[in-house]
Amino acid sequence: MNVFHYFRDTAESARKNIVRNALAGMAVFCVISGLWVATISIKYNYFTLGTVGDYVVRLVGPDNRAVPEFYGPERDDPVYWAGLLKPAYATALSAWDDPSFVSRKLMMDKATLWSDPAYLIKYMLKNVSKILQIVFTKFFSFLSIPVLIAYVLLCLQPLNKLIRRCDILYPFATLLLYSSGLTLFIVHLHNVRYFWLDNVLLLLMAGQVLTLLFRNEFFSSSLRKNVLTVLVALSFIILPAGPILEQKSTRGKRLYALSAELKKTYSMQGNIASDDKWGDTLQVVYDLRNNFNSTVSFYGMPKKNQSSEEILNELRTNAVD
Numbered sequence: 334m335n336v337f338h339y340f341r342d343t344a345e346s347a348r349k350n351i352v353r354n355a356l357a358g359m360a361v362f363c364v365i366s367g368l369w370v371a372t373i374s375i376k377y378n379y380f381t382l383g384t385v386g387d388y389v390v391r392l393v394g395p396d397n398r399a400v401p402e403f404y405g406p407e408r409d410d411p412v413y414w415a416g417l418l419k420p421a422y423a424t425a426l427s428a429w430d431d432p433s434f435v436s437r438k439l440m441m442d443k444a445t446l447w448s449d450p451a452y453l454i455k456y457m458l459k460n461v462s463k464i465l466q467i468v469f470t471k472f473f474s475f476l477s478i479p480v481l482i483a484y485v486l487l488c489l490q491p492l493n494k495l496i497r498r499c500d501i502l503y504p505f506a507t508l509l510l511y512s513s514g515l516t517l518f519i520v521h522l523h524n525v526r527y528f529w530l531d532n533v534l535l536l537l538m539a540g541q542v543l544t545l546l547f548r549n550e551f552f553s554s555s556l557r558k559n560v561l562t563v564l565v566a567l568s569f570i571i572l573p574a575g576p577i578l579e580q581k582s583t584r585g586k587r588l589y590a591l592s593a594e595l596k597k598t599y600s601m602q603g604n605i606a607s608d609d610k611w612g613d614t615l616q617v618v619y620d621l622r623n624n625f626n627s628t629v630s631f632y633g634m635p636k637k638n639q640s641s642e643e644i645l646n647e648l649r650t651n652a653v654d
Contacts, residue, residue, distance in 0.1 A: 334503065334506075334507075335351055335352075335354065335355040335358075337496060337499070337502060337503065337506070338351050339351050339352070340496050341496050341497055341499070370382055377433070384431075384432065384433030384436075385432055385433070386517075387433065387436055387445075388432040388433055388435065388436035388440075389517070389518050389519065390445040390446040390447065390517065391436050391440040391441075391443045391444075391445050392409065392410065392411075392436070392440070392519075393409075393446060393456060393518075393519060394443055394444050394445045394446050394448065394449070394452075395444045395446075395448065395449040395452045396443040396444045397409065397440075397443060401519055401521055403463055403467050403520065403521060403522055404522050411435050411439050411440070412427070412428060412429055412435070412611060412633050412634075413611060413634065414636070414637065415435070415439050415633075415636070416633070416634075416635055416636035416647060417606055417632040417633055417634070417635055417647055417648070417650075417651045417653065418435065418438075418632060418633050419630075419632060419651065420630050420631070420632075421434035425630070426615065426618055426619055426622065426630065426631055427615055427618070427630070427631040427632070427633060428632075428633065429615070446517065456516075457513075457516040457517065460515070460516040460517075460518075460520045461516055463520040464512055464515070464516070464520060464528070465477075465478065465481075467520075468520065468525055468528050468531075469481075469528075469531070469535065471572065472525055472528075472532075472572055472573065472576075473528075473531070473532040473535055473569065473572060473573070474532075474535060474536075474539070474565075474568040474569045474572060475568050475572065476539065476564075476565060476568045476569075477535055480535055480538050480539045480542055481535075481538075483542045484501065484504075484505045484538060484542075487501045487545075488501060488502070488505065500541055501541070504534050504537055504538050504541075505538070507534060508531055508534045508535070508538070511530060511531065511534075512528070512531055515527055515528065532569075532573075535569075536569050539565050539569070540565075543561065543562060543565060546561070585616070588613060588616045588617050588620065589620050589624070591617055592617045592620035592621050592624065592625060593620075593625065595617070595621065596621060596625040596627055600627075601621055601627055601629060602627055602628050602629060603628070603629065603630075603652070603653075603654055604629075604630050604632050604651060604652050604653045604654070605618055605629055605630065605631050605632065605653065606631075606632045606633065606634065606635060606648060606651070606653045607631075607633070607634055608634065608635070609634065611633060611634055614631060615631055618630070618631040632651050632653055635647045635648065
């Protein structure tokens with residue numbers, strides 16, 4: 334954004350202020366983020382800016398070929414196939430509390446996305462398709478694609494003019510930059526929340542498209558303006574409203590009741606494993622620990638296709654009763 338401002342303002346004094354502001358902003362950012370970087374680097378005993386990114390680029394890298402379906406189960410994650418995993422630290426519910434623990438233990442020898450540029454490009458293009466066809470169109474507004482097309486057309490003008498159109502360039506560039514970073518990760522039903530900022534930007538961009546359209550003589554009639562405005566507003570309300578209305582008041586009660594029964598009837602304590610339904614069991618363990626004061630940890634699911642004796646040995650090795 335500072336680069337855009339720099340080329341937009343030709344006055345030397347204005348450009349100096351922009352450079353000062355950019356450097357000051359980066360300095361503040363480095364101080365704040367530096368505290369976090371120092372904290373996690375001390376925790377892991379090696380310098381790192383963050384650990385989850387490394388986990389994901391290994392998980393979806395060429396070795397694993399993990400390209401999850403948008404609505405499909407997340408079976409590509411190691412918690413589903415690696416067998417029982419001890420939580421990284423005493424207070425962790427499961428190994429998933431710290432994905433870096435899993436990546437360093439199980440995937441350090443795996444190739445990352447960066448090691449195969451052709452595969453990286455194909456993976457990102459598949460995620461772009463998911464973002465446009467599913468996230469934007471089925472979760473935000475059915476007018477998302479027309480709004481994006483309108484902005485592409487609005488950007489088809491000389492660069493020296495476009496750089497001055499902050500109402501066009503800035504939101505569109507932000508949308509592209511933010512979304513492109515997310516294409517390196519897993520675009521799945523459970524992480525649509527990461528795209529909510531895109532929804533806000535799309536709504537503002539739709540408003541700008543309306544503003545430009547209303548300058549046309551065809552929309553001199555207030556009726557036409559009102560009809561189109563209501564249509565756009567409804568398009569951004571209907572799709573997000575669906576999941577909200579589907580959230581029933583009974584959500585989570587079944588697993589909570591199961592946790593209560595396990596505590597009351599079996600005084601459940603210690604290490605827990607499950608034969609299936611990893612996510613449900615994690616919720617049960619959470620309830621047992623936080624609502625019923627049980628000292629429990631979730632070790633996940635045993636490896637698949639084992640004999641009964643092999644499963645028992647895996648359970649004994651991890652002290653799962």
